[in-house]
Amino acid sequence: MEKVIIIRYAEIHLKGKNRGYFERVFANNLEKALKGIRHEIHRTSGRYLVAAFDEERTYEIMGRVSKVFGVHSYSLGLLVASDEDSIFEAVKEVAPQSGTFKVETHRGDKHYPLTSMEISARIGGRLLDANAALKVDVHTPQHTVYIDVREGGKALVFGMFCNGVHGMPVSTAGRGLLLISGGIDSPVAGYMMAKRGMTVELLHFHSYPYTNEAAKEKVVTLAKIISDYTLVTRITTVSVTHIQEEIHKNCAAELNVTLLRRFMFRIAERVAAHVGAGCLVTGESLGQVASQTLEGLTSSNAVVSLPVLRPLIGFDKEDIVALAKKIGTFETSTLPYEDCCTVFLPDFPAIRPKLSFIEEEEKKLDVDALVEEALLTREIIRF
Amino acid sequence: MIYFDNAATTRPNGEALKRAAEFTTELYFNPSAKYGGGFAVFKKLGEMRDSLLKAAGAAGRFDLIFTSCGSEADNQAIFSAAKRGNAVTTAGEHAAVFSSFTELKNRGVEPRFAPIERDGSVKAESVLSLVDEKTSLVSVVHVNNETGAVNDIAAIAKAVKEKNPRTVFMSDGVQAFGKLPFSIPSEVDLYAVSAHKIGGLKGTGGLFKRKNLSLTPYIFGGGQENGLRSGTENTYGVAVFAYAAELKFRTLGEDAKRLERYREKLFAGLDRDVFTRISPENGSPYILTVSAEGMRGEVLQRMLWDRGLCVGTGSACSSKNRFSRVITACGYGERVLDGVIRMSFSPATTEEEIGEAIEILNATAREYQNTVLASRA
Numbered sequence: 001m002e003k004v005i006i007i008r009y010a011e012i013h014l015k016g017k018n019r020g021y022f023e024r025v026f027a028n029n030l031e032k033a034l035k036g037i038r039h040e041i042h043r044t045s046g047r048y049l050v051a052a053f054d055e056e057r058t059y060e061i062m063g064r065v066s067k068v069f070g071v072h073s074y075s076l077g078l079l080v081a082s083d084e085d086s087i088f089e090a091v092k093e094v095a096p097q098s099g100t101f102k103v104e105t106h107r108g109d110k111h112y113p114l115t116s117m118e119i120s121a122r123i124g125g126r127l128l129d130a131n132a133a134l135k136v137d138v139h140t141p142q143h144t145v146y147i148d149v150r151e152g153g154k155a156l157v158f159g160m161f162c163n164g165v166h167g168m169p170v171s172t173a174g175r176g177l178l179l180i181s182g183g184i185d186s187p188v189a190g191y192m193m194a195k196r197g198m199t200v201e202l203l204h205f206h207s208y209p210y211t212n213e214a215a216k217e218k219v220v221t222l223a224k225i226i227s228d229y230t231l232v233t234r235i236t237t238v239s240v241t242h243i244q245e246e247i248h249k250n251c252a253a254e255l256n257v258t259l260l261r262r263f264m265f266r267i268a269e270r271v272a273a274h275v276g277a278g279c280l281v282t283g284e285s286l287g288q289v290a291s292q293t294l295e296g297l298t299s300s301n302a303v304v305s306l307p308v309l310r311p312l313i314g315f316d317k318e319d320i321v322a323l324a325k326k327i328g329t330f331e332t333s334t335l336p337y338e339d340c341c342t343v344f345l346p347d348f349p350a351i352r353p354k355l356s357f358i359e360e361e362e363k364k365l366d367v368d369a370l371v372e373e374a375l376l377t378r379e380i381i382r383f
Numbered sequence: 384m385i386y387f388d389n390a391a392t393t394r395p396n397g398e399a400l401k402r403a404a405e406f407t408t409e410l411y412f413n414p415s416a417k418y419g420g421g422f423a424v425f426k427k428l429g430e431m432r433d434s435l436l437k438a439a440g441a442a443g444r445f446d447l448i449f450t451s452c453g454s455e456a457d458n459q460a461i462f463s464a465a466k467r468g469n470a471v472t473t474a475g476e477h478a479a480v481f482s483s484f485t486e487l488k489n490r491g492v493e494p495r496f497a498p499i500e501r502d503g504s505v506k507a508e509s510v511l512s513l514v515d516e517k518t519s520l521v522s523v524v525h526v527n528n529e530t531g532a533v534n535d536i537a538a539i540a541k542a543v544k545e546k547n548p549r550t551v552f553m554s555d556g557v558q559a560f561g562k563l564p565f566s567i568p569s570e571v572d573l574y575a576v577s578a579h580k581i582g583g584l585k586g587t588g589g590l591f592k593r594k595n596l597s598l599t600p601y602i603f604g605g606g607q608e609n610g611l612r613s614g615t616e617n618t619y620g621v622a623v624f625a626y627a628a629e630l631k632f633r634t635l636g637e638d639a640k641r642l643e644r645y646r647e648k649l650f651a652g653l654d655r656d657v658f659t660r661i662s663p664e665n666g667s668p669y670i671l672t673v674s675a676e677g678m679r680g681e682v683l684q685r686m687l688w689d690r691g692l693c694v695g696t697g698s699a700c701s702s703k704n705r706f707s708r709v710i711t712a713c714g715y716g717e718r719v720l721d722g723v724i725r726m727s728f729s730p731a732t733t734e735e736e737i738g739e740a741i742e743i744l745n746a747t748a749r750e751y752q753n754t755v756l757a758s759r760a
Binding site: 208209210212245248249336343344 | 679681682685686688689704754755
């Protein structure tokens with residue numbers, strides 16, 4: 001009898017001839033997620049087993065598995081020989097001490113001498129004989145004991161299903177560059193894209209000395225939290241201090257943020273080329289702030305040729321907050337270190353800036369030189 | 384680097400560290416142990432306590448309880464002395480006192496806050512008008528840690544005792560002890576101090592307590608510090624504290640005079656179009672607080688750091704707690720509050736540093752003006 005963690009995968013089964021590729025990436029991601037803990041991963045038809053693991057760290061392993069995209073559900077169970085006595089011994093371990101129960105059997109090995117119904121009935125009967133405090137209820141049981149008879153004379157026995165995060169294995173859907181601030185939205189946007197299988201690289205803009213080191217540290221903390229999901233462990237940072245100063249000095253105050261965002265997108269496109277990303281990802285949500293109006297988004301899009309994905313575009317703030325709480329970034333995001341000092345914020349930012357006006361104002365700056373200069377401040381932090 | 388943030392903490396005194404090192408090598412015994420080694424440490428601890436009492440001019444009149452920091456000393460005093468009725472303090476207190484008074488409300492004692500003057504000091508009348516027959520505690524900070532204003536705690540304590548002799552009077556002396564020529568007046572019952580503001584280490588503080596005043600413990604346990612503060616004594620920290628204080632007190636008068644001159648020289652050199660003075664001229668020689676009106680203190684602070692000058696600040700870029708509570712209570716508006724920076728000195732401060740600091744401050748403020756304030760008009 002061996003303790004195992006049974007992992008079932010989500011959408012991969014929909015894939016036809018590419019299934020093998022998705023399965024290999026998924027297994028690779030599981031390995032990455034469990035790095036540093038003793039374990040083995042075995043593939044059986046339609047599921048993975050984590051075996052020979054450090055039992056003291058069982059719950060840590062389950063916690064990590066719960067964050068791997070592509071996991072539909074997982075269970076802590078026992079792997080035993082498929083003879084009836086061995087299955088019964090395992091069922092005794094898993095079964096409750098009292099209350100109502102039923103046994104549900106799945107029989108993958110069609111050569112097994114008993115049918116699923118027969119196995120359930122016989123094991124259930126023996127369990128009743130062994131423990132008078134148990135009662136059978138096949139309709140609304142308090143507990144269900146699952147038996148999964150596999151090929152090769154093996155069976156899995158477990159007591160519950162835990163929900164996985166679903167989605168597609170990361171790194172099966174290309175590479176994107178997430179513009180991450182210290183706020184609530186962008187980490188959630190990164191999570192959403194990673195959930196669809198994207199490898200999410202990170203880029204953070206700071207404006208020291210107008211923002212402080214704690215703000216940058218906060219972003220690294222956020223990056224670490226989402227790396228449990230995205231499996232990406234590096235972040236690029238670029239200073240936009242001088243750009244902000246130049247905009248502030250030379251251009252119309254109400255376009256401050258709009259112009260800065262255009263610079264950020266230009267720099268992001270360059271960084272994307274460097275990390276091999278084929279799109280930009282932002283946490284923008286329509287109408288949330290002045291720069292996230294249709295006109296604002298249009299003006300940013302106008303300076304790049306890469307597609308810009310905005311997974312949160314139709315989300316309400318409360319939906320984003322709920323997701324941030326679920327993935328564990330909310331508490332860090334709401335720490336009081338601001339990633340954008342209010343020093344440069346105009347009293348009335350333009351809500352519907354006209355592209356012609358923006359371009360006219362931008363002509364007052366040496367855009368290319370400022371972008372090049374900013375790129376010189378690029379740092380890559382690995383964690 | 385020029386270090387002008389000595390009110391936040393000071394560089395530990397090297398000589399004191401060296402002298403105290405024996406408590407980390409030979410004299411590591413527990414002072415409560417009943418064998419020779421333990422007794423030797425116990426005896427030394429007593430000597431260090433006496434030397435600090437003597438330095439405070441409090442020998443024979445006061446006891447000294449060692450604590451883990453100034454905040455603990457404040458908390459111990461406040462929650463022990465304010466048990467009923469009301470308790471009076473000022474709007475210019477350090478957070479360790481101010482927040483404890485706010486907490487008193489939850490414990491059934493009414494906190495009362497006396498308004499402060501523009502320089503951060505409190506008038507005796509402001510305190511007295513809040514004191515009545517039900518006042519169990521009055522707490523007045525000795526030196527305001529944000530402006531350097533000095534309160535005449537001897538006079539205020541005397542007046543409080545005349546109005547209600549049963550009132551306990553305490554003072555947070557963290558920015559005064561070892562800096563101002565002073566001995567604890569007999570009208571003061573409790574006086575809180577901290578080691579790391581005068582060359583000692585973080586993690587060591589003390590509460591001077593008038594003899595015969597009864598306190599209740601804040602931390603219970605093995606009964607150390609006469610049962611008032613259990614927990615094995617921080618012998619190394621106490622030793623560094625005592626030795627650093629000894630050195631500090633030796634030149635205290637001269638230091639204060641010299642630093643007062645430096646402080647005035649510094650202010651005189653600052654660009655008047657930019658910097659407004661908040662500290663009073665008769666305040667602590669160790670603190671000069673100014674405001675670069677309309678600038679962000681925190682941003683200025685980081686720019687100064689990058690140019691080799693380390694100063695304190697009274698504001699933050701964060702929208703939460705953006706302004707200093709104390710300077711707000713002094714009655715200043717947002718433009719002044721935004722730009723507050725505090726320069727605080729130590730006896731190690733030199734006249735050359737003052738000269739350099741003036742240049743850095745003026746140049747950095749000009750740069751700030753040119754980049755941030757000079758937007759397209």
